[in-house]
Amino acid sequence: MWRANTAVECKAKRGIMKGHQEPRSSSSCAACKFLKRRCTPNCQFAPYFRSDEPKKFAKVHKVFGASNVSKILNEVAEEQREETVNSLVYEAEVRLQDPVYGCIGAIASLQHKMVELQHDLILARARLACYVDQQQRHDSESFFDIDHVNMAPLVDIQEPSAGVVDAFDYNALPFDQFSPFQFP
């Protein structure tokens, strides 16, 4: 038994003599596990890529690369790094699902939906304006003359009043600051 203890002691002494040895982290973050390296206590990735989420880092690394992720994180304030990682993970996931368009495809789809909604809004507001007009004419009449009530379906859509399109201005989208992009 004393031999085993001696062996252990020798090992420990060797460790001490080597000098700077930092204790090996017992739980490497997902990034360091993936990169097969030692996870230091001040590992940049550790707060955002927990060891129980290996796929998260794998996706980000596949699209951006660990080095580029590190550079991006260094550029942002510490309190914003978690949000940054979340957005990078999202972008990576979308890019892996759609290698051609990535998030740009999602943006194009959303803009298309927005245009459709805006069209629906214009029609709906015009129809509402007709109803309101009918109601006002009805209220101003002394009797209800059925012959003069416009019961015909709306065929001619009137021009909406100014301000209808203020809910959506394509040019106000922040994307307009970029070069013109022909969406697929």
Added chain:
Amino acid sequence: MNSSRCAACKHLRRRCPSDCIFSPYFPANNPRRFAYVHKIYGASNVGKILQDLPVSRRAEAADSLYYEAYCRIKDPVYGCVGLITILHQQIYDAQCQLARIQAEIAALSSQSQSEVQQYRQDENVGPSFLPDQNGVPNSTSYYDISTWFD
């Protein structure tokens, strides 16, 4: 050394082979395009993404990579995900507006129909297309339905 290197090979300071995967999509006259993409994704990753795609889709992929890289450089925290969030919010707001307007239309339509029905009950007025005793449509006449069945 190829005298007309593409922007990628110029940036990477290497020879531009004839089958360079970057050259069709990163021309030499737009060095910023590759610089942005390289900064965010790295040339190696971009090359892999393009390599895995059919040739017919690579131009669009290069465009989308460039715009995503541009978004990320402009907004290092959110990148183009910020645009997606804004669009989702705008769509939600527009859907709420549309729902409110449709509810107003439904309410006015219902009110209008109930007023017509109420008027008909009060005045015992039949549909205007029914003729009077002489066969002439007259919506202002008093119609006694009981006489139709004599």
